Amino acid sequence: MSNEIEEQELPGIGRRYRLAGRDGGSAVVVIHHSGRRDLYVMAADAEAPQATLALTDRQARTLGAVLSGAYFTPAVVEEMEAVIGDILIDWVTLRPDSPGADRSIAELEIRRRTRMTVAAVARDTGTIIAPEPTEVLRAGDRLVVVGRREDLAAFTQHVIGAASG
Amino acid sequence: MGETLVAVGGAFLAAGLLARLGRRVGLPTIPFFMVAGILFGPGTPGVVLVEEPEDLELLAALGLVLLLFHLGLEFSLDDLIGGGRKLLAAGAVYLGLNVGGGLALGFALGWGTREAFVIAGAVGISSSAIATKLLVELRRLANPESRLILGIIVVEDIFLAFYLAILQPVLGESDGLGDAALEFGRAFAFLVLLAATARWGARWVGKVVDASDDELLTVCFVGVAVLAAGVAEEFGVSDGIGAFMAGLILAETAAHERIERLVLPLRDAFAALFFFAFGLTVDPGDFGSVALPVAVAVVVSLVLNLTAGIITARMHGYSRGPAANVGLTVLGRGEFSLILATLAAAAGLDDRIGPFVAEYVLVLALAGPLLASRSGLIARRIPPRLVGETPPTESGSLDAQRMG
Numbered sequence: 154m155s156n157e158i159e160e161q162e163l164p165g166i167g168r169r170y171r172l173a174g175r176d177g178g179s180a181v182v183v184i185h186h187s188g189r190r191d192l193y194v195m196a197a198d199a200e201a202p203q204a205t206l207a208l209t210d211r212q213a214r215t216l217g218a219v220l221s222g223a224y225f226t227p228a229v230v231e232e233m234e235a236v237i238g239d240i241l242i243d244w245v246t247l248r249p250d251s252p253g254a255d256r257s258i259a260e261l262e263i264r265r266r267t268r269m270t271v272a273a274v275a276r277d278t279g280t281i282i283a284p285e286p287t288e289v290l291r292a293g294d295r296l297v298v299v300g301r302r303e304d305l306a307a308f309t310q311h312v313i314g315a316a317s318g
Numbered sequence: 319m320g321e322t323l324v325a326v327g328g329a330f331l332a333a334g335l336l337a338r339l340g341r342r343v344g345l346p347t348i349p350f351f352m353v354a355g356i357l358f359g360p361g362t363p364g365v366v367l368v369e370e371p372e373d374l375e376l377l378a379a380l381g382l383v384l385l386l387f388h389l390g391l392e393f394s395l396d397d398l399i400g401g402g403r404k405l406l407a408a409g410a411v412y413l414g415l416n417v418g419g420g421l422a423l424g425f426a427l428g429w430g431t432r433e434a435f436v437i438a439g440a441v442g443i444s445s446s447a448i449a450t451k452l453l454v455e456l457r458r459l460a461n462p463e464s465r466l467i468l469g470i471i472v473v474e475d476i477f478l479a480f481y482l483a484i485l486q487p488v489l490g491e492s493d494g495l496g497d498a499a500l501e502f503g504r505a506f507a508f509l510v511l512l513a514a515t516a517r518w519g520a521r522w523v524g525k526v527v528d529a530s531d532d533e534l535l536t537v538c539f540v541g542v543a544v545l546a547a548g549v550a551e552e553f554g555v556s557d558g559i560g561a562f563m564a565g566l567i568l569a570e571t572a573a574h575e576r577i578e579r580l581v582l583p584l585r586d587a588f589a590a591l592f593f594f595a596f597g598l599t600v601d602p603g604d605f606g607s608v609a610l611p612v613a614v615a616v617v618v619s620l621v622l623n624l625t626a627g628i629i630t631a632r633m634h635g636y637s638r639g640p641a642a643n644v645g646l647t648v649l650g651r652g653e654f655s656l657i658l659a660t661l662a663a664a665a666g667l668d669d670r671i672g673p674f675v676a677e678y679v680l681v682l683a684l685a686g687p688l689l690a691s692r693s694g695l696i697a698r699r700i701p702p703r704l705v706g707e708t709p710p711t712e713s714g715s716l717d718a719q720r721m722g
Contacts, residue, residue: 193460
């Protein structure tokens, strides 16, 4: 079993990518020159695909984002997270009633008490990358935090507060 | 003028509506465009939209020019080289068998030497349009053998270009060897000039044609394609090859992708008219007299296609299923056969070629897709030893391999 993707030219049509699945089957993606994508699911040893799906360029990008775990829409920003190896990257929004609102990162002792790091703060007036400890967090700030998955709960409780409603 | 517009509009609509009926049951459009021409032409009773096929001559010629221009535009040497030697070999096997078989059939019919050369191509070259559409619609692009099929189509396209280039001087009426040699030389010189332009002059042609807005780009590339076709014809090469070379030249320019997108609707409209106009020249009354040659040609094509499928499947280690898929997907005949029949008519060859190719295309353009969609049934009738398959004993070791 490997993660290798087999790539081939389909003359006049586009390119073909094949990824072997865990059960001996495979997923095949055909990218047409026109931008159309065909997705085929092949069972082991089958001569015809079990399922096929034709997608437009946009639909294919959306599906790809879902599969890679990067898909999110603004309405569910809080739920976005990505795990790379042991590292978790999450994105949380401060509410007006959050314990962290109107307090600085140093004051909150985020790193010492939760073992998580605030990597960036996105707010309406601009984004602060790697904020200083003196940075005062405000309601509505979106924090990009990095750490271990098991520490996320402590961080959320300490800075964001219990989920409301 | 009103009368002509009624005829042209009626031709478009008749072709379009008839082909729509065909699409409902998954059949290709080309034979239906042609049938529309037969039904609404002078050869059959009922409504006659166009009395004289010559009335549509110019529009039909535009269809042929745009068909081959698009072929040249899409043609990519990288596709072929990227496919490697095995794809080339598969294409060569296919063409060797089918064009060879077609040539033998052509001579066996005894209609003449020049006629035999036309029949070789008309019977030997499959329809790219039908085969490509089949692969997409039968959802077989993921199958390993589909790449082989597309490779065969690309090789056929190149062959067609060379074949068209040498066919025109062969068809031309020339007195004596000297005249023929002169004609050949002139045609060859023109082709070399175009090829050199494609290789070294594409940048300048691109500068002339490449307007930033689509409107001007369209007007200019149509001009280049039609002009190249016309000049080619004047030099004794066929107009189709001139258009093909114009496509090759523009394929090397920066505007390549935009032209490819813009030419499609034009090509579709005028190509439909080309097939319709061909249908006008066909009198179904002649079908009976060529029925036997057509039946023989159909059987020969079916057998040679399956043979080519089995040989190429063996070369790639595929089983019976893929072998049948290869042979049957490229069985459809269409645009190229009809282009060749048009050339033959223009050169004044035996007038049985028209109805022969029409009937042959009609049978295979319809039977090809039907057989291809049921290729599983046919695959089971291929003796396993032909593709080097050894029955069940080996499946145990295959399973073991997968577990490991």
